[in-house]
Amino acid sequence: MVAGGGVGRAGGRGPGRRGGVAASPGGHRRRVSRQERGTGVGEAAGGQPGVGRVLVVVPTYNEADNIADVVARVRRAAPAVDVLVADDNSPDGTGTLAEAMAATDAQVHVLHRPGKQGLGAAYLAGFGWARQHGYDAVVEMDADGSHAPEDLPALLAAARDADVVIGSRWVGGARVVNWPWRRLLLSRCGNLYARMALGMPVSDATGGFRVYRLSALRAMRLESVCSQGYSFQVELSRLAHRAGVRIVEVPITFAERERGASKMSPLIVAEALWRITTWGLRDRRPARWRRGHDRWP
Ligand SMILES: Nc1nc2c(ncn2[C@@H]2O[C@H](COP(=O)(O)OP(=O)(O)OP(=O)(O)O)[C@@H](O)[C@H]2O)c(=O)[nH]1
Ligand SMILES: [Mg+2]
Numbered sequence: 001m002v003a004g005g006g007v008g009r010a011g012g013r014g015p016g017r018r019g020g021v022a023a024s025p026g027g028h029r030r031r032v033s034r035q036e037r038g039t040g041v042g043e044a045a046g047g048q049p050g051v052g053r054v055l056v057v058v059p060t061y062n063e064a065d066n067i068a069d070v071v072a073r074v075r076r077a078a079p080a081v082d083v084l085v086a087d088d089n090s091p092d093g094t095g096t097l098a099e100a101m102a103a104t105d106a107q108v109h110v111l112h113r114p115g116k117q118g119l120g121a122a123y124l125a126g127f128g129w130a131r132q133h134g135y136d137a138v139v140e141m142d143a144d145g146s147h148a149p150e151d152l153p154a155l156l157a158a159a160r161d162a163d164v165v166i167g168s169r170w171v172g173g174a175r176v177v178n179w180p181w182r183r184l185l186l187s188r189c190g191n192l193y194a195r196m197a198l199g200m201p202v203s204d205a206t207g208g209f210r211v212y213r214l215s216a217l218r219a220m221r222l223e224s225v226c227s228q229g230y231s232f233q234v235e236l237s238r239l240a241h242r243a244g245v246r247i248v249e250v251p252i253t254f255a256e257r258e259r260g261a262s263k264m265s266p267l268i269v270a271e272a273l274w275r276i277t278t279w280g281l282r283d284r285r286p287a288r289w290r291r292g293h294d295r296w297p
Contacts, residue, residue: 049197052136197280
């Protein structure tokens with residue numbers, strides 16, 4: 001499946017899968033060139049082949065029951081990548097646990113933030129950290145075990161030929177395990193709405209297991225990002241689509257969290273609905289009306 005903004009589907013599952021990207025017949029408005037991607041430095045420093053130095057950013061708030069397991073699984077599944085735990089001063093001591101892991105593993109880092117400021121703010125801080133430390137790509141991944149670190153190699157393989165890789169729950173080959181029907185419905189309807197309102201050919205615009213090349217993040221102009229919670233993923237999908245970078249979706253296995261409490265709330269859903277509607281209306285206005293009002297240049 002390939003469409004307007006350069007969205008492709010990676011190939012089938014299995015050990016031989018390299019995340020092969022479907023050809024895009026003239027679908028890209030702006031594809032970030034290999035030279036711009038700048039994979040050379042990271043590879044020379046022992047990074048991920050074809051991608052460079054990769055940082056997995058794991059935002060945490062009260063994930064003490066999960067963080068050690070998830071970080072250990074990431075390190076096993078993709079030994080070449082580094083991990084940054086972006087903790088918002090979790091009262092349950094997640095930050096301290098992460099610190100203990102960082103003390104014994106030079107590839108694990110912790111970004112301590114003063115207090116709970118939302119998923120979006122934690123990711124933006126993590127992306128900034130990655131830029132400052134010379135990484136070529138970042139991975140977004142939840143700490144609650146919903147995103148299987150074992151899927152990481154497939155996402156990174158797909159990133160060889162893409163600027164943004166979305167681990168998708170809603171493409172062929174994906175699995176969603178143990179999710180209550182209410183959450184399934186919310187995700188399906190939310191994605192349908194986002195796709196229709198924003199005209200984005202992305203099956204899972206709300207998913208939070210992704211790879212972004214730093215060059216793509218630069219092209220996406222993140223200074224305009226305003227989402228606090230759940231809508232952050234939709235907002236980044238929209239910015240990627242608008243920037244014309246090459247987006248690929250890879251099937252993942254998504255599982256309901258087994259330990260700890262969800263931070264999902266009606267407020268977060270309301271924010272997403274409100275923002276998607278606002279962006280949809282704004283994107284439909286003729287360009288001359290947008291001038292001076294849209295934060296997008
Ligand atoms: N740093 C930081 N991390 C957060 C914040 N809110 C959520 N997170 C983390 O973001 C990830 C996703 O949060 P979840 O509570 O699993 O939310 P969700 O995946 O949208 O909802 P569920 O499907 O119910 O689990 C987890 O790793 C959380 O710990 C926050 O305010 N700050
Ligand atoms: Mg979750």
